[in-house]
Amino acid sequence: MNTEKQLYTVSIYTENNIGLLNRISAIFQRRHINIESLNISPSEIDGVAKFTIVVNMTEVNVKKIIGQIEKQVEVIKAYFHTLEEIIYQISGLFKIKSELLFEERQIQNIIKESNARIVTVNKEFFVLEKSGRKEEIAELYDELSVYGIMQYTRSGLIAVTKEEMKISALLKKYNN
Amino acid sequence: METQTISNKEISSKTTQRISGSEAIVRCLIEEDVKIIYGYPGGAIMPVYDELFKYQDKIHHVLTRHEQGATHAAQGFARISGKVGVAIATSGPGATNLITGIADAQIDSTPMVCITGQVASHLLGSDAFQETDIVGISTPVTKWNCQVTKAADIPGALAKAFYIAKSGRPGPVLVDITKDAQFEEFDFLYEKCTKIRSYTPIPKTVAGTLEAAAKMINAAKKPLIVWGQGVVLSAAEEQFKALVEKAGIPAAWTILGASALPTSHPLNVGMLGMHGNYAPNKLTNECDVLIAIGMRFDDRVTGKLDEYATQAKVIHFEIDPAEVDKNVKTDVAVLGDAKVTLKAILPLIDENSHKEWHQEFKDLYKIEYEKVIKDDIHPTKEGLTMGEVIKEINIQSKGEAAIVTDVGQHQMIACRYAEFNKTKSNITSGGLGTMGFGLPAAIGAKMAAPEREVVSISGDGGYQMTIQELGTIFQQKAAVKIVVLNNDFLGMVRQWQQLFFDKRYASTEMINPNFVAIAEGYYIKAKKVTKREELADAVAEMMASKEAYFLEVCVEKEGNVFPMVPSGASVSEIRLE
Numbered sequence: 001m002n003t004e005k006q007l008y009t010v011s012i013y014t015e016n017n018i019g020l021l022n023r024i025s026a027i028f029q030r031r032h033i034n035i036e037s038l039n040i041s042p043s044e045i046d047g048v049a050k051f052t053i054v055v056n057m058t059e060v061n062v063k064k065i066i067g068q069i070e071k072q073v074e075v076i077k078a079y080f081h082t083l084e085e086i087i088y089q090i091s092g093l094f095k096i097k098s099e100l101l102f103e104e105r106q107i108q109n110i111i112k113e114s115n116a117r118i119v120t121v122n123k124e125f126f127v128l129e130k131s132g133r134k135e136e137i138a139e140l141y142d143e144l145s146v147y148g149i150m151q152y153t154r155s156g157l158i159a160v161t162k163e164e165m166k167i168s169a170l171l172k173k174y175n176n
Numbered sequence: 177m178e179t180q181t182i183s184n185k186e187i188s189s190k191t192t193q194r195i196s197g198s199e200a201i202v203r204c205l206i207e208e209d210v211k212i213i214y215g216y217p218g219g220a221i222m223p224v225y226d227e228l229f230k231y232q233d234k235i236h237h238v239l240t241r242h243e244q245g246a247t248h249a250a251q252g253f254a255r256i257s258g259k260v261g262v263a264i265a266t267s268g269p270g271a272t273n274l275i276t277g278i279a280d281a282q283i284d285s286t287p288m289v290c291i292t293g294q295v296a297s298h299l300l301g302s303d304a305f306q307e308t309d310i311v312g313i314s315t316p317v318t319k320w321n322c323q324v325t326k327a328a329d330i331p332g333a334l335a336k337a338f339y340i341a342k343s344g345r346p347g348p349v350l351v352d353i354t355k356d357a358q359f360e361e362f363d364f365l366y367e368k369c370t371k372i373r374s375y376t377p378i379p380k381t382v383a384g385t386l387e388a389a390a391k392m393i394n395a396a397k398k399p400l401i402v403w404g405q406g407v408v409l410s411a412a413e414e415q416f417k418a419l420v421e422k423a424g425i426p427a428a429w430t431i432l433g434a435s436a437l438p439t440s441h442p443l444n445v446g447m448l449g450m451h452g453n454y455a456p457n458k459l460t461n462e463c464d465v466l467i468a469i470g471m472r473f474d475d476r477v478t479g480k481l482d483e484y485a486t487q488a489k490v491i492h493f494e495i496d497p498a499e500v501d502k503n504v505k506t507d508v509a510v511l512g513d514a515k516v517t518l519k520a521i522l523p524l525i526d527e528n529s530h531k532e533w534h535q536e537f538k539d540l541y542k543i544e545y546e547k548v549i550k551d552d553i554h555p556t557k558e559g560l561t562m563g564e565v566i567k568e569i570n571i572q573s574k575g576e577a578a579i580v581t582d583v584g585q586h587q588m589i590a591c592r593y594a595e596f597n598k599t600k601s602n603i604t605s606g607g608l609g610t611m612g613f614g615l616p617a618a619i620g621a622k623m624a625a626p627e628r629e630v631v632s633i634s635g636d637g638g639y640q641m642t643i644q645e646l647g648t649i650f651q652q653k654a655a656v657k658i659v660v661l662n663n664d665f666l667g668m669v670r671q672w673q674q675l676f677f678d679k680r681y682a683s684t685e686m687i688n689p690n691f692v693a694i695a696e697g698y699y700i701k702a703k704k705v706t707k708r709e710e711l712a713d714a715v716a717e718m719m720a721s722k723e724a725y726f727l728e729v730c731v732e733k734e735g736n737v738f739p740m741v742p743s744g745a746s747v748s749e750i751r752l753e
Binding site: 014015017018019022023026030063064067068070071073074075076171 | 311312315316319320321322323340372373374375496497498500501502
């Protein structure tokens with residue numbers, strides 16, 4: 001078993017109930033595990049929420065954590081995967097002064113080459129959106145920061161697995 | 177006093193009836209066959225108390241003197257009856273006072289439902305009078321919790337609460353109900369909860385694991401069984417005994433497993449862990465197969481983990497999959513309810529006696545007897561020992577009493593020396609080590625099993641943490657026998673100070689009050705013993721009493737509990753002195 005720390009995504013399918021985030025985050029907190037990113041959204045199943053949590057830990061410990069998470073009454077199933085086992089995306093938003101768009105020709109090239117998308121433009125600022133891997137967004141950040149970024153924010157990682165999760169089959173079994 | 181009497185017919189909930197949320201709460205409890213609840217009134221739970229007044233012929237409410245006492249009493253009730261204990265409190269301080277008992281119940285897997293009143297829903301989050309976020313506060317120490325703000329959600333929440341509390345690995349749940357939900361009227365209909373789609377109380381036994389475990393057990397030359405409370409919680413005592421006897425395997429217990437197999441059983445080789453017996457601790461590091469049943473390898477049991485039974489193959493019978501491989505890596509995990517899995521494995525087990533191996537336990541017991549036990553229970557030097565008091569209680573109760581202990585030296589001594597003939601006879605705070613647990617837990621135990629002799633044994637420290645519950649004992653006429661082993665010290669901490677902190681007795685000496693006068697102040701018969709020759713008569717008088725009785729025994733001031741596995745040491749480094 002791998003004893004080196006590495007990034008894992010923990011995918012948790014849950015009932016959509018108030019307070020569950022508190023319960024799940026406490027599992028990480030009491031073991032002093034920092035959550036690198038967290039995203040909660042509806043899943044492919046009606047009424048079932050999906051947590052996607054990225055943590056840096058060993059395989060032994062992530063397995064133990066999964067056990068503790070699955071123990072929670074309202075958790076349907078939890079999985080963990082390495083980054084190689086998933087398809088993931090992160091989204092970044094950049095707010096930049098509008099004058100730069102017209103005065104700095106290089107900015108337009110950066111937008112084009114990075115495949116970023118202009119979300120909105122007005123007199124004061126424009127907003128760029130870039131989805132991709134963490135490194136791609138970081139690269140765009142580095143390039144734009146030379147010209148000045150008014151605001152920057154990045155989403156948590158969202159992921160689907162390469163392999164089937166079989167959660168629907170599991171729920172079907174529970175429902176019968 | 178005139179009370180409204182409600183007939184069974186009237187409370188039948190097969191058809192819907194328009195009632196208030198607070199009445200619904202009481203009716204839900206009746207539907208769950210709850211007959212005794214423990215609690216303390218206050219502003220945000222008053223509508224429920226008003227209903228309890230109306231339904232007092234159906235539910236007996238015990239007014240404890242502190243909400244902590246209510247939770248411990250509910251725990252004592254649950255531990256001896258196997259049913260769900262119920263505690264109720266008001267919002268804010270009432271609710272936070274429950275937390276110690278809830279945390280204790282969580283770590284010791286005790287089924288408990290706590291109901292708290294909450295400020296009206298329009299005030300939530302406004303720092304209203306007596307508002308606390310009790311759902312947030314109790315989240316890490318409950319098996320499940322929720323807040324209800326609409327009367328119509330009360331039956332569903334409470335049905336779920338009872339189902340979760342008692343199913344699978346039991347635990348405490350908390351339901352917080354706002355005051356407006358208590359007043360609101362709705363069409364009441366109660367349906368018991370039997371299934372929650374996201375919750376699997378008992379995991380499936382993995383195919384082949386029973387056979388693999390049986391093969392390993394049959395091939396073992398030096399097998400050792402270590403059992404915990406799981407045996408008691410799944411009512412598997414009979415199946416467990418059958419396995420131990422058929423396989424002829426020495427069996428040792430964790431503190432919460434005590435009494436599942438009678439103390440006098442020839443294959444019961446004693447207590448595990450920090451103050452456990454010499455032989456099972458030492459031989460844990462010599463067995464070839466370690467069979468753990470319904471226990472969770474607590475650090476007080478294992479000592480230094482990387483030197484714990486490293487030579488042994490480990491089989492773990494367990495209901496909670498998260499416990500498997502948590503502390504000790506297993507070779508075979510038999511998931512499931514112990515009663516079912518033990519019954520299933522029995523036909524696969526060969527008859528055996530392991531005589532030579534068992535002799536090793538007997539040899540080490542002799543050493544422990546000579547160096548520790550003899551002086552503990554048959555002392556010749558001046559000063560009463562805690563061990564001889566327990567021995568006297570054993571004699572007078574014939575090993576039939578339920579012993580409820582607090583936390584500290586007396587607890588370890590009681591667990592080491594108490595004789596248990598019946599299961600569910602050792603009620604103590606294990607995982608959390610909660611001082612103040614003993615006295616209120618004894619009240620709950622006695623009320624759940626009035627036919628049983630319940631002896632509460634406390635130290636002078638823990639006793640004073642919930643001493644106010646003498647008032648509950650008096651008011652409820654709970655015939656609890658209370659023994660305080662008084663050494664005028666916080667004895668266990670003092671022992672550690674002596675052994676590991678150069679005898680610097682920082683804040684462990686207690687100047688104690690007149691305990692007899694306090695008991696008598698609560699109209700409880702009381703006696704104090706300071707000399708050995710007074711002990712037997714005093715214990716006899718206590719046991720003969722039909723009412724509650726308080727006995728203070730002044731024991732030697734600086735008595736120590738041995739054997740001892742020093743904190744962080746391996747179990748084979750267990751010290752006899």
